[in-house]
Amino acid sequence: MWLQEIEEIFKGYLPYYILIFLPIFIIVSPVNPVYASSEFPVHRMQHYDLHGIAHGCRSAGLNLEAKSLTNWNSPRHCVVTKLKDLTVDSFRNIKLKAGGLLVMLPKDIASLSYEDKQHLLILENAMIAQDVSIPVYFSKYSPQLESIIRDVENNLDNSDMSKSAAEALVNSIAANGYQIVVSASTPAVQTDAKIATIHGQLSGYNPSGNVPTVAIVAHYDSFGVAPELSFGADSNGSGVVVLLELLRLFSGLYSDQKTRGRFNIVFALTGGGKINYQGSKKWLEDQLDSIEGSILQEVSYVMCLDTLASNDSIYMHVSKPPKDGSPSSLFFKELKSVGGALYPDTSIEGVHKKINLADDILGWEHERFSIRRLPAFTLSTLKSHKDFRKFTITDTKENLNVDKLMENTDIIAEALARYIYGVSYGKVFGDTRKIDRTHIETWSNYISSQARSPQLLSAKDNLLVGTFKETFNKYLRDAKITFAVPDKRDPDFQFYQNTGGTVNVYSVKPAVFDLVLTIAIVLYLLLIYAFIEYFSVFYNLACNFTVNKKIKNF
16 A cells, blocks of 8 residues: 555656756756856957058957867867967967957056066057957956966866876866857947047237247047057157146246247147047148138147157157258257256157158158148157057056156256247246146046047047046137047048957856766666656565565574
């Protein structure tokens, strides 16, 4: 009687659930569920179009198996590696054959050695110069991500180094794998992108009535391999800081009729400097091609400021050597004179580079003005426009030399004041009006505390652009903003969405583990089925064995 009741119990629903599914859940579940999934913020590589040419990576979504730098072999793999291990050759191979790339940045970029920085500069330049079809993401340093990379390298790369075939088979089954997932749609064009240029002027006075103009220009955006990692403390945060300090100093002089200069001084903070100076291009078109009068009509020269805290030299870059006695030549003489008198260790040199109209990309911002036949030059501590330090994520505020920036600001301010006021000796900005270190440090910290890649600043009512506008309004009477908007039919530039996101790293088993697990589950189910179906047979055998044992003992 009780035997039939037991058989009925085994044939019920609940025991099937307990005997079949509960063990399966135990087998499949991870040993430590906390580490089964990890989440990290990531930053996508540059993605934009310039003059119809695609730049950067074109994809965003990822759902691929993680492989190490030495173990990937198909488009189904996402290569996960540290930045220091990635080379130009390996990147070119990955972009052609792999499915994606996830790179972990060093723990502290600011403290990298000179060799590591040079390696990163060369790698960044090579990556930016290419059109990449696969998704490329960068993640800041994380101990957990470092552990995942190490696990991928050790568990997968060394699987073939086992002592025997049996051990290799066991390792291939038991090894932990990782799935890299970034849920992102196909990047769409930013339809409302605008590049802002803020400009205004201090009005000079000349009894003769003829008041010439000096223009001071600096672009405020930055550039690097990833938009959200491009802080540009030196390039071109330093150029912006020098311009704002000149604005503060000369507005104080021009506010008093006794010290008002005989030149108009135009100040302009231009956008899109890192994408072929699109802001300057639009501003020039508005000024020179409009019916209304231009503030650049009687310009003596345009002084562009770019990367002014890198080393102990200031280079005056020109497209055409200025003639003796010209305004540009006179300013250069004052620059050399002031530099030699105040800071003998700082060399002042001129660099001549012709404009190649066949090139789509201009080297320096002054070339935009030189093309329109305006006398212009760029002051920079970089000798070449090809210097990789203009386009790097290593350009952070921790690496900014504030002392050198102070010195160069002082030299430029004194040289400009000597030219405007027609003096050739003494110090214009003395004890009462002098370079303010607090002002320079505050602006440097504020500007370099946020990523300033052009696409990040192109949204409406950008906070940084608004702050610049408020500053201009504080010192100037008639500050304005002009916007460069890409043409809908033939755009000069286009930005794309999805500059960043979140990567989910899931701990998974290899495909062979799924096969082995499936076979094990099938065998287990067959065993349970046989046990339930033939329970009476098993029970009778057990009873007979027990009875025989008792009789034998008796």
